[in-house]
Amino acid sequence: xxxxxxxxxxxxxxxxxxxxxxxxxxxxxxxxxxxxxxxxxxxxxxxxxxxxxxxxxxxxxxxxxxxxxxxxxxxxxxxxxxxxxxxxxxxxxxxxxxxxxxxxxxxxxxxxxxxxxxxxxxxxxxxxxxxxxxxxxxxxxxxxxxxxxxxxxxxxxxx
Numbered sequence: 190x191x192x193x194x195x196x197x198x199x200x201x202x203x204x205x206x207x208x209x210x211x212x213x214x215x216x217x218x219x220x221x222x223x224x225x226x227x228x229x230x231x232x233x234x235x236x237x238x239x240x241x242x243x244x245x246x247x248x249x250x251x252x253x254x255x256x257x258x259x260x261x262x263x264x265x266x267x268x269x270x271x272x273x274x275x276x277x278x279x280x281x282x283x284x285x286x287x288x289x290x291x292x293x294x295x296x297x298x299x300x301x302x303x304x305x306x307x308x309x310x311x312x313x314x315x316x317x318x319x320x321x322x323x324x325x326x327x328x329x330x331x332x333x334x335x336x337x338x339x340x341x342x343x344x345x346x347x348x
Contacts, residue, residue, distance in 0.1 A: 193234065194241040202231065205248065208309065209255045215304055216259035218293070226258045233258075252309070253319050256301070291341045299334035302327055 190197055196204070209230060213223030233254055241247040292303055305311045305319065313331065317324040 191235070193237070194244045194247040196244065196247070198231070198235065201234070201247070201251075205251055208248075209251060211308065212252060212255050212304065213259055215293075215300060216256070216297070217262055222262060226255065226262060229258050230254045249315070249319060252305070256320070291338055294341055295334050295337055299330050299337070302330050303334045303338070306331060 193201060206227060209227045210220075210223050213226040214220055217223050217226065230251060234251070241250065292300055295303065301320065302316055305316045306313070311319065313327045314324050317327045320327070
């Protein structure tokens with residue numbers, strides 16, 4: 190049996206699928222495409238010859254590959270009309286969905302940072318490494334996104 194960071198492929202799928210699908214849906218706003226992207230991520234993992242030092246390294250790799258596959262999706266001819274996000278996010282708890290709807294009003298680069306920070310618990314330094322951008326840029330985008338979210342939540346206005 191193949192193992193990565195001490196976990197079998199089945200354990201990895203059970204542990205990380207929800208996170209990866211949320212990221213992919215958050216990026217593509219399309220559940221079917223998100224599921225395809227996550228499947229591609231797992232296929233890429235299976236072709237990996239590189240060992241992972243620990244589970245946190247594996248998780249970071251999976252998230253980074255998911256973002257990259259989402260970027261590839263937008264470069265491809267597969268991009269179709271998206272379904273409203275409220276329909277796509279039916280698998281998320283009602284309270285969480287309320288805030289996620291507002292997060293979807295943010296620009297993509299801010300939305301990614303907010304998601305990774307608040308939903309996945311990454312620090313600004315870890316996000317900078319994952320997205321390959323400057324740590325100060327992550328901090329300023331996170332501050333900007335917080336101000337926009339505050340406005341959206343308090344006033345109900347669009348960004």
